Amino acid sequence: MLKSRIGVAALLFLLLTGVLAPVSAQMDDELTLLYWQSASILNPYLSGGTKDLHAASVILEPLARYNENGALVPYLAEGIPTVANGGISEDLTSITWTLGEGIVWSDGSPLTSADVVFTWEYCTHPEMGCSGLSHFADVESVEALDERTVTVHFSVAKPFPYGPFVAQVSPIIQAAQFADCLGANAPICTEQNFGPIGTGPYVVEEFRANDVVVYSANPNYREAGKPYFQRVVLKGGGDAESAARAVLETGEADYAWNLQIEPAVQGNMEAAGFGKVVSAFDPGVERLILNQTNPDPDLGENRSVYMGGDNAHPFLTHDAVWMALSKAIDRQLIALVLYGSGGVPTCNILARPIIYASTANDACLPQDIPGANALLDEAGIVDSDGDGVRELDGVPLRILYQTSTNAVRQSTQALIKHWWSRIGVETELRNISAGVFFGGDPASPDTYGKFYADIEMYTNGFSGTDPESYLGSWVCSEINGPDNNWLGNNVPRWCNADYEALVEQMAQTSDTEERIDLAMHMNDMLVNSGIFIPLVDRAKVSAHANSLEGFLINAWDTELWNIADWTRAS
Amino acid sequence: MGQYLIRRLLVSIPTLLVISLVVFTILELSPADPVGNLPLTIPPAVREQIRDAMGVNDPFLVKFAKWLRQFMINEPLNIIEETTGLNFAPRLSLAPDDLIARGEEGFDSLAFELVEEVESAAHSVLVDGQARELFRSERQFFLLDDNSAPLFLNETANGTVGRELSNDNVDVPEGELLPLHESRLRYLSWQTRSPIIDLVIERTPQTLWVVGLSYLAAIFVAVPIGVIQAYRQYSNFDRFSTVFATIGFSVPTFFIGLLFIYIFSVQLGWFPSIYDTTHVVTDLDSFLFQLRQSIMPVTVLALFYMALLSRHTRSSMLENLKLDYVRTARSKGIAERRVVGHHALRNSLIPVVTLIALGIPGVFQGAIITEQIFRVNGLGQLLIIAIQGGDLPTVQTLTFIFAVLNVFFNIVADVLYAVLDPRIRYT
Numbered sequence: 001m002l003k004s005r006i007g008v009a010a011l012l013f014l015l016l017t018g019v020l021a022p023v024s025a026q027m028d029d030e031l032t033l034l035y036w037q038s039a040s041i042l043n044p045y046l047s048g049g050t051k052d053l054h055a056a057s058v059i060l061e062p063l064a065r066y067n068e069n070g071a072l073v074p075y076l077a078e079g080i081p082t083v084a085n086g087g088i089s090e091d092l093t094s095i096t097w098t099l100g101e102g103i104v105w106s107d108g109s110p111l112t113s114a115d116v117v118f119t120w121e122y123c124t125h126p127e128m129g130c131s132g133l134s135h136f137a138d139v140e141s142v143e144a145l146d147e148r149t150v151t152v153h154f155s156v157a158k159p160f161p162y163g164p165f166v167a168q169v170s171p172i173i174q175a176a177q178f179a180d181c182l183g184a185n186a187p188i189c190t191e192q193n194f195g196p197i198g199t200g201p202y203v204v205e206e207f208r209a210n211d212v213v214v215y216s217a218n219p220n221y222r223e224a225g226k227p228y229f230q231r232v233v234l235k236g237g238g239d240a241e242s243a244a245r246a247v248l249e250t251g252e253a254d255y256a257w258n259l260q261i262e263p264a265v266q267g268n269m270e271a272a273g274f275g276k277v278v279s280a281f282d283p284g285v286e287r288l289i290l291n292q293t294n295p296d297p298d299l300g301e302n303r304s305v306y307m308g309g310d311n312a313h314p315f316l317t318h319d320a321v322w323m324a325l326s327k328a329i330d331r332q333l334i335a336l337v338l339y340g341s342g343g344v345p346t347c348n349i350l351a352r353p354i355i356y357a358s359t360a361n362d363a364c365l366p367q368d369i370p371g372a373n374a375l376l377d378e379a380g381i382v383d384s385d386g387d388g389v390r391e392l393d394g395v396p397l398r399i400l401y402q403t404s405t406n407a408v409r410q411s412t413q414a415l416i417k418h419w420w421s422r423i424g425v426e427t428e429l430r431n432i433s434a435g436v437f438f439g440g441d442p443a444s445p446d447t448y449g450k451f452y453a454d455i456e457m458y459t460n461g462f463s464g465t466d467p468e469s470y471l472g473s474w475v476c477s478e479i480n481g482p483d484n485n486w487l488g489n490n491v492p493r494w495c496n497a498d499y500e501a502l503v504e505q506m507a508q509t510s511d512t513e514e515r516i517d518l519a520m521h522m523n524d525m526l527v528n529s530g531i532f533i534p535l536v537d538r539a540k541v542s543a544h545a546n547s548l549e550g551f552l553i554n555a556w557d558t559e560l561w562n563i564a565d566w567t568r569a570s
Numbered sequence: 571m572g573q574y575l576i577r578r579l580l581v582s583i584p585t586l587l588v589i590s591l592v593v594f595t596i597l598e599l600s601p602a603d604p605v606g607n608l609p610l611t612i613p614p615a616v617r618e619q620i621r622d623a624m625g626v627n628d629p630f631l632v633k634f635a636k637w638l639r640q641f642m643i644n645e646p647l648n649i650i651e652e653t654t655g656l657n658f659a660p661r662l663s664l665a666p667d668d669l670i671a672r673g674e675e676g677f678d679s680l681a682f683e684l685v686e687e688v689e690s691a692a693h694s695v696l697v698d699g700q701a702r703e704l705f706r707s708e709r710q711f712f713l714l715d716d717n718s719a720p721l722f723l724n725e726t727a728n729g730t731v732g733r734e735l736s737n738d739n740v741d742v743p744e745g746e747l748l749p750l751h752e753s754r755l756r757y758l759s760w761q762t763r764s765p766i767i768d769l770v771i772e773r774t775p776q777t778l779w780v781v782g783l784s785y786l787a788a789i790f791v792a793v794p795i796g797v798i799q800a801y802r803q804y805s806n807f808d809r810f811s812t813v814f815a816t817i818g819f820s821v822p823t824f825f826i827g828l829l830f831i832y833i834f835s836v837q838l839g840w841f842p843s844i845y846d847t848t849h850v851v852t853d854l855d856s857f858l859f860q861l862r863q864s865i866m867p868v869t870v871l872a873l874f875y876m877a878l879l880s881r882h883t884r885s886s887m888l889e890n891l892k893l894d895y896v897r898t899a900r901s902k903g904i905a906e907r908r909v910v911g912h913h914a915l916r917n918s919l920i921p922v923v924t925l926i927a928l929g930i931p932g933v934f935q936g937a938i939i940t941e942q943i944f945r946v947n948g949l950g951q952l953l954i955i956a957i958q959g960g961d962l963p964t965v966q967t968l969t970f971i972f973a974v975l976n977v978f979f980n981i982v983a984d985v986l987y988a989v990l991d992p993r994i995r996y997t
Contacts (some may be wrong), residue, residue, distance in 0.1 A: 034844070036957070039945070040762045047622075048608045131624025132609065133616045187623070187763040188755070194764065209762035210955050211847055211947040235844060237945040242831070242843065247688050249836050252844055272836075356954055435960045438610070439603020446601060449614060463611045487614035 007144070007336075008105020014523045028568055030227040031548075031559075034243040034256040043193040044171060045123050046186060048131030054166045055213050055234055055258065056506040057558035059198035060171035063097050064117070064162070068280070068555035069420055070353050070465040072162060075110065076100060076172060083510070092157040092510055097147040097165070106203045106218045115142035116165060118175035120152075120191070127183035134190040135163045135170045159510035160466040167557040168465055172199070187380060190369040201227040201564035211236055215560035241265070247275045247543040254545040257559060260408060261541070263340030275546050278537040279341045282555035283352045283470070284460035286343070286412075288325075294495045295400070295452050298350055304451050306479045306493040314424050315392040316454060322530035327375065330367035330420045335536050340410050346537035350523040353465050358520040361527050372423045383424050388425035402430040404437040412457070412535070442485040451493075451532040459538055460533045468515075471522050472503050474531070492531040574996040575985070582977045589973045593968055594637065598630050600958030604760040624760045625963075633962075641967060645767050648754065665985040762962040768954060769964070770971065776847050777936040778947030784868040785933050788875035789926060793919075795876075796883025801889060801910060812882065818877030823870050825944040830866045841866050846944045867944040871937055875929070882925055886918040920990045927983040931975035
């Protein structure tokens with residue numbers, strides 16, 4: 001009896017010492033990436049979610065990527081075609097890419113222009129439902145001139161022809177592998193979608209959807225001696241804060257993506273000495289959108305519907321009102337307290353790339369509540385019935401202000417509601433689950449596109465560095481309404497002939513300087529028309545281990561864009 | 571008893587059908603959109619195309635019929651076929667006109683054009699006027715020529731015959747060539763575009779290991795605690811355990827989980843806070859690692875189950891200890907150990923066992939919060955991600971599987987009750 005007890009105790013002790021041995025230090029040539037939203041699929045054309053684009057980007061590569069400064073660098077292409085080097089035709093309707101010499105797929109077969117042509121056919125197949133379709137907008141045909149040369153023909157002049165086959169959103173897939181996956185067959189090709197053959201530094205070793213991707217180094221990668229890390233684990237799940245903790249406080253992971261950490265907590269975490277938080281500004285701007293149409297529920301079917309000049313919003317279209325609403329907001333405080341390293345205050349809708357940022361509107365930065373009150377008083381918008389709320393032509397300034405459910409957004413709402421109460425505007429707050437709010441169900445009254453509210457708030461921007469299509473969103477034909485199932489791009493329902501003319505002009509301007517001037521002008525017009533109140537210029541925030549070298553955060557492409565160059569400090 | 575069982579099982583079929591219809595209707599009415607979480611840089615028109623391709627915009631009845639057919643019929647058949655090697659699917663047949671032989675010199679230079687999905691009666695294919703039976707191996711179709719040399723066509727995933735046939739690189743496949751059958755459409759998730767059943771199978775092990783282990787641990791600890799508590803009612807041990815159980819039951823698992831991570835991962839560095847689902851146990855070291863990474867999630871969950879079970883054991887035991895048969899046993903001079911451990915405990919366990927059986931479906935459902943905190947990524951996490959992502963097929967499938975388990979273990983609990991308590995008889 002005693003003996004067996006000693007035996008049991010000894011066994012327990014052994015187990016305990018084994019179990020309690022310190023968490024082993026990271027293996028030198030293994031890299032751990034943490035994504036709190038896990039990758040669902042490794043085919044970027046079937047998902048479009050940023051997490052999936054990143055997870056696929058270490059396998060599949062485009063012809064060119066944006067580097068950390070937003071400049072195009074060739075990946076599979078030999079160089080960047082321009083008008084000057086003859087790669088882009090004089091009339092701007094075609095661009096010719098030359099593939100780098102001797103590039104092979106991870107299975108050893110050569111990369112050819114047929115693969116590029118196939119990628120276009122794959123994504124533009126009418127039954128496909130390709131998430132990257134907009135990057136092939138206006139592409140008439142893609143033509144293989146020889147094994148290594150391919151020309152993209154556009155139906156219109158494209159001053160910025162770097163949409164197709166550029167950046168994480170439009171990589172090249174292997175024709176041989178996806179030949180049977182065209183159109184309606186695309187989703188059922190699980191084997192291909194979970195293990196695409198690529199040209200990138202890594203190949204999929206194991207993929208568990210919505211959980212983890214294990215990659216190993218691609219033996220056929222074009223650069224000798226790269227990548228440094230032989231094995232990469234991209235682990236998903238959990239939440240942003242615990243992901244930050246795993247990099248900054250426990251050192252269990254080398255990199256964590258998309259963090260929104262409270263500024264106060266961030267300092268404490270970094271103090272542990274395992275890693276640091278880095279950020280990079282992309283074109284995303286958190287803004288208020290002001291409904292130009294009347295969202296009154298009594299209007300029934302005509303609620304929030306643009307009807308020429310009729311059915312206008314009862315007070316938001318009045319200049320004094322939106323100016324006062326903007327003046328009353330302390331953007332600096334919102335950015336400092338709620339966003340920390342994740343944002344800076346802005347007065348522009350187009351804030352990045354920085355060369356496009358207008359300085360004409362910076363007067364909005366300091367908060368001016370007395371000024372806002374004076375503005376409303378002068379316009380005769382006063383509280384005539386003594387209930388603390390101002391009226392315009394008998395309509396009280398009562399605002400329904402909606403956004404998606406998210407801690408930072410709800411804090412922003414609360415602050416803004418408070419400031420607006422000080423200028424005699426009553427605000428009702430509403431938040432809607434992100435999956436519903438950003439969804440497109442035409443039957444749902446709660447989507448951002450339907451806009452059954454006076455004001456809503458979210459972040460929008462564009463991918464890549466060219467703002468043309470982004471600025472082209474607010475044309476009359478894109479106004480959301482029942483005729484397009486509320487699936488337009490012009491959410492504020494704003495129609496302006498002068499702006500329309502500028503959009504036309506942009507499409508025909510190829511000179512960079514002129515484009516910048518034009519874009520700034522359009523931005524100024526947007527923010528001075530009372531359809532947007534820009535709040536915060538947002539940044540991508542990530543954390544990486546101190547021992548990880550070569551990491552360059554990139555706001556214009558996948559953050560794993562240069563993973564082949566990452567190394568570990570000894 | 572046998573009759574009773576059969577009756578219960580038969581009744582459960584319409585029950586499950588009604589459950590699946592109700593769940594489906596609720597999900598259909600929910601406004602969650604599977605493309606709602608995509609970046610706004612994807613234009614609304616493209617999103618609409620994605621929705622169309624997923625089948626989100628199909629009418630309700632079409633979606634429900636698809637689910638019934640693909641999940642209730644196709645998937646079970648697939649599983650049966652995979653395990654038994656039989657094949658129930660009709661042989662894929664192609665109408666002779668669907669194949670266009672472009673080559674001239676017999677089989678060596680044949681090429682085939684793309685043909686549509688066909689369901690005509692012919693079991694074989696006419697090539698150059700000769701009937702050839704189709705065979706398959708892995709993902710390729712074969713036609714055998716007179717010398718049994720294979721000609722191949724590529725298979726597209728839904729059973730149509732692809733277009734390519736290059737005669738110069740025909741690989742002779744190793745192993746047996748199987749006769750060709752129509753392939754069945756599988757029930758796909760909108761998020762991953764992969765068969766949901768595969769996802770469920772992939773995730774069941776880690777859920778069973780973590781949640782199941784904690785359930786077992788809880789049972790083995792909670793029952794003795796409950797017995798001692800009842801036997802020494804109002805003793806210090808009883809009071810302490812009561813407080814402990816109250817804490818375990820009322821403090822949410824996400825709080826205890828975070829506390830554990832803070833103490834054991836951040837401060838002490840003993841256990842990893844990230845669960846490695848790809849870890850394979852091969853030797854003692856890897857087993858120890860598996861233990862180490864499971865300890866925190868298992869303990870957090872076990873605390874919760876333990877609290878529940880120990881309270882039940884205690885109250886049931888208290889009730890029994892007061893009864894006449896215990897007094898009789900004692901008066902007969904039976905040792906105290908036997909009175910408690912044999913007579914009282916056995917009777918007290920009847921309701922506890924039922925409770926345990928009813929809790930087993932919960933083990934399969936995983937623990938949504940605990941799995942999220944420790945990144946165990948089991949069935950609970952799969953469900954919550956699917957709900958957040960508006961992935962209707964996955965939510966529907968998981969809730970249905972859980973419903974089946976619930977119905978099944980309810981029957982098991984009832985049967986167990988009869989087995990344990992001879993006073994109960996089902997007729």
